[in-house]
Amino acid sequence: MNEHPAWQWNEIQQVGTDYSDVAEVERYEQRMGEFRDLPAEDAAILDTLALAKGARILEIGTGTGHFARAAAKAGYCVTALDVSTAMLQYAEDRAKADGLTGLEFRHAGFLTLSAAPSTFDAAVSVAVLHHLPDLWKAVALANIHRALKPGGRFLLCDVVFSSKGRDPRVQFDAFLNTVPQSMRDGASCHVAKEYSTLDWIMEGLLTRAGFSIECIVDSEAPLIQYRCTTGSSGSEPTKRAY
Numbered sequence: 344m345n346e347h348p349a350w351q352w353n354e355i356q357q358v359g360t361d362y363s364d365v366a367e368v369e370r371y372e373q374r375m376g377e378f379r380d381l382p383a384e385d386a387a388i389l390d391t392l393a394l395a396k397g398a399r400i401l402e403i404g405t406g407t408g409h410f411a412r413a414a415a416k417a418g419y420c421v422t423a424l425d426v427s428t429a430m431l432q433y434a435e436d437r438a439k440a441d442g443l444t445g446l447e448f449r450h451a452g453f454l455t456l457s458a459a460p461s462t463f464d465a466a467v468s469v470a471v472l473h474h475l476p477d478l479w480k481a482v483a484l485a486n487i488h489r490a491l492k493p494g495g496r497f498l499l500c501d502v503v504f505s506s507k508g509r510d511p512r513v514q515f516d517a518f519l520n521t522v523p524q525s526m527r528d529g530a531s532c533h534v535a536k537e538y539s540t541l542d543w544i545m546e547g548l549l550t551r552a553g554f555s556i557e558c559i560v561d562s563e564a565p566l567i568q569y570r571c572t573t574g575s576s577g578s579e580p581t582k583r584a585y
């Protein structure tokens with residue numbers, strides 16, 4: 344990872360869940376599988392992106408690399424980043440075991456990615472941006488925008504809370520109720536210590552970074568997916584519930 348200015352947020356530090364812990368990494372997919380269908384999610388993201396074979400995809404916060412592997416298997420050229428060396432090791436081992444090519448793992452994150460401008464056709468980040476405070480989300484999104492080719496696509500999915508009149512604390516309880524009992528402590532830690540934000544802030548951050556939000560898929564879970572492109576379409580995003 345490159346040197347960075349003294350004022351830069353240290354994205355290597357673990358905030359909330361400790362993904363540098365090997366035991367946490369090894370049980371990650373099994374835990375996620377209790378409330379997420381990872382293969383179906385990954386396939387749906389690839390369908391949504393609708394890229395030409397061989398297109399270059401940047402994934403930020405690859406975790407165990409399930410999406411990166413699915414994308415490489417589908418014939419895309421993938422650069423997958425994570426700030427946790429334990430996660431990267433696990434992801435690399437799984438990719439090697441599957442004999443995958445066209446897949447590169449790098450120890451870097453939103454703030455330390457060093458891609459030349461206009462390198463990628465698409466960027467994907469699922470359940471990661473909430474690790475950064477809002478100020479640094481803005482920097483992260485500008486970095487992604489710069490790394491994408493003109494017309495490039497960005498699919499962002501994360502826990503984002505709604506501003507639609509409800510007391511946020513009601514939503515926090517609702518969020519806890521969407522996860523299995525065994526994960527309630529983790530979900531509480533997410534709300535108390537990590538940096539999930541509000542929908543209007545996220546929309547503003549994306550737009551200010553130069554993205555055009557084509558579609559917002561709101562599961563009310565509160566996992567929200569933003570389907571964006573670089574450049575401005577000038578039209579209001581379509582809002583869809585699952």
Ligand SMILES: C[S@@+](CC[C@H](N)C(=O)[O-])C[C@H]1O[C@@H](n2cnc3c(N)ncnc32)[C@H](O)[C@@H]1O
Nearest residue numbers: 354362404405406425426427452453469471474
């Ligand atoms: C909840 S996991 C999500 C993993 C995967 N995207 C998924 O959907 O299953 C969050 C991952 O983001 C990584 N991460 C945290 N902060 C990051 C940052 N600033 N840049 C890149 N990755 C980061 C963590 O190490 C962890 O692997």
